[in-house]
Amino acid sequence: MAQEMGPGKTFRTAAYLIAYIVLSGGVIFFNKFILSKDYYNFPYPIGLTMLHMAFSSVLCFLVVRVFKFVPLQQPMSTEVYVQSFVPIALLFATTLWLGNTAFMFISVAFSQMLKALMPVAVFLVGVAFKVDVLRLDTLLNMAVISGGVLVASYGEIQFDVVGLVYQVGSVVSEALRLVLTQILLQRKGIKMDPITIMYYMSPCSLLSLFVPWLFLERPAMMATRGHVLLSPGVMVANSVATFALNVSVFLAIQNTSALTIRVASVVKDWLVVFISAVLFADTILTPLNIVGYAIAIAGVVYYNRSRMLEAQQESAREAAKEASGPGPPSNLRSPAGARKHVPGDDEVQLLEEARRMEDPGDKS
Numbered sequence: 284m285a286q287e288m289g290p291g292k293t294f295r296t297a298a299y300l301i302a303y304i305v306l307s308g309g310v311i312f313f314n315k316f317i318l319s320k321d322y323y324n325f326p327y328p329i330g331l332t333m334l335h336m337a338f339s340s341v342l343c344f345l346v347v348r349v350f351k352f353v354p355l356q357q358p359m360s361t362e363v364y365v366q367s368f369v370p371i372a373l374l375f376a377t378t379l380w381l382g383n384t385a386f387m388f389i390s391v392a393f394s395q396m397l398k399a400l401m402p403v404a405v406f407l408v409g410v411a412f413k414v415d416v417l418r419l420d421t422l423l424n425m426a427v428i429s430g431g432v433l434v435a436s437y438g439e440i441q442f443d444v445v446g447l448v449y450q451v452g453s454v455v456s457e458a459l460r461l462v463l464t465q466i467l468l469q470r471k472g473i474k475m476d477p478i479t480i481m482y483y484m485s486p487c488s489l490l491s492l493f494v495p496w497l498f499l500e501r502p503a504m505m506a507t508r509g510h511v512l513l514s515p516g517v518m519v520a521n522s523v524a525t526f527a528l529n530v531s532v533f534l535a536i537q538n539t540s541a542l543t544i545r546v547a548s549v550v551k552d553w554l555v556v557f558i559s560a561v562l563f564a565d566t567i568l569t570p571l572n573i574v575g576y577a578i579a580i581a582g583v584v585y586y587n588r589s590r591m592l593e594a595q596q597e598s599a600r601e602a603a604k605e606a607s608g609p610g611p612p613s614n615l616r617s618p619a620g621a622r623k624h625v626p627g628d629d630e631v632q633l634l635e636e637a638r639r640m641e642d643p644g645d646k647s
Contacts, residue, residue, distance in 0.1 A: 292538075299535040300543065304551045306528040311391060311555055312562060313521050318386045321564065323517065327504055328383035329496040331521075332376065336489035338522035339529070343482035353478040364483065367467040372487035374460035380492060381453035388446025389439075390566040391559035395552050396435040397450045399579035402586045403428055404458035412462050424586050431579030438571020477533045545587050549580060 316322045317331060325331065346352045359368075385394055403425045409415030436442065475483075535544055556576065560566045 296539050296543070299531065299538055300547045302531040303528075303535045303544075304547055304554065306524065306531050307551050308555045308558065310521075310524050310528050311395075312559065313524055314383055315386045315391050315559075315563065317517065317521060318383060319563070319565075320387070323514075326387060327496075327500045328387065329380055329492055329500050330504060331518075332379045332383055333489055333492045333496060334518055334522055335379070335525045336376070336485045336492065339481055339485040339526055340489060342526050343478060343485055346478060347482045353476060353482075355479060356475060357473070359483065363471070363473070367471065367473065368483050369487055371460055371463055371467065372484040373491045374456050374463065375484055376488035376491045378453050378456040378460060379488075380495070381449045381456060385446050385450035385453060388443040389450065390441055391563060392556045392566045392568060392572070393435075393439050393441070393446075394450050395556050395559075396432060396439075396572065396576045396579065397447065398454060398552075399428060399576065399583055400432050400451065400454050401458065402583055404454050405461055408455075408458045408462045412466060414462060414465055420589075421586075424582055424589070428579050428582035428586070431575045431577070431582060434575030434578060435572050436575070438569040438575060440567045440569060441565050477529065477536060481529060542591065549584065552580070 314331065317325045318328055320326065347355060382394075389397075406415060406421060406425055410417055436447070532544075535547075556568070560568045
């Protein structure tokens with residue numbers, strides 16, 4: 284995706300990336316502040332996630348349908364929506380629910396360290412669904428990442444098994460969502476930008492959370508209604524920040540490269556880990572934490588690089604095939620030629636997938 288160069292472009296790119304880093308880290312800290320019993324003490328992660336989805340649904344409707352800032356690129360049939368978007372939206376809601384719940388039990392820093400397991404989960408799920416293949420070099424890479432996370436976990440002072448289970452569950456759910464995005468959307472040639480994806484997913488994600496909220500959180504919320512409504516301004520501000528984050532990554536995706544965003548994501552992860560140690564009393568970094576996380580991130584960076592090189596080689600092969608004549612449809616190619624997933628935090632994963640869906644030929 285060729286883009287103009289110059290001081291103005293460089294400034295805008297830097298501004299978009301800084302906005303993404305600040306908003307991404309800010310939303311993580313904001314959610315922790317709201318959910319933690321030591322701060323705002325709103326112990327309803329499902330309710331908070333539903334609030335985000337409701338706010339996103341309304342704003343996406345305004346952006347897409349009313350003001351048409353992001354017009355719909357193609358019609359959506361009921362069959363495609365039910366078969367493709369509903370399963371992905373359910374997993375998206377589960378990812379957010381479990382990830383937010385983890386904040387009630389573990390520190391922000393430890394949560395970020397566990398997220399480094401994302402490439403491992405995506406790889407294993409990809410192999411299970413036959414969109415990836417077992418290879419020795421990749422297995423060794425996964426072992427390095429897993430080993431780093433194990434070291435970081437061993438060094439965690441505020442270790443909590445419940446929080447660990449919730450966060451790992453969130454990672455697994457996100458891995459399933461990413462693989463299903465490839466199978467159910469990309470292979471069908473569905474092309475959408477990130478805002479349009481949220482326009483379709485947010486209402487379904489909101490509805491899918493209603494049943495667990497009804498049984499798990501509603502009774503307690505009704506019993507403490509006065510506390511829940513203590514500061515609606517905080518909840519609105521949190522929802523605005525979450526939607527602003529989605530917009531910032533949308534702008535970053537449109538104006539920078541995939542590599543730039545991955546680098547920014549790594550920088551953001553490290554900043555979140557260290558800043559959280561200053562902001563939150565439950566975050567106590569140990570040398571084992573830092574060493575283990577550094578090992579895991581090194582494995583993630585290597586995985587990013589190897590996947591990008593493979594994607595570039597695949598693009599070159601496809602270009603050569605197109606130049607020499609028609610070849611087999613892309614959905615009939617072997618798993619070894621399938622697009623590989625690239626690890627990252629939740630919102631970058633979502634929008635990276637959207638970027639490829641918007642421009643399937645761009646595999647950089």
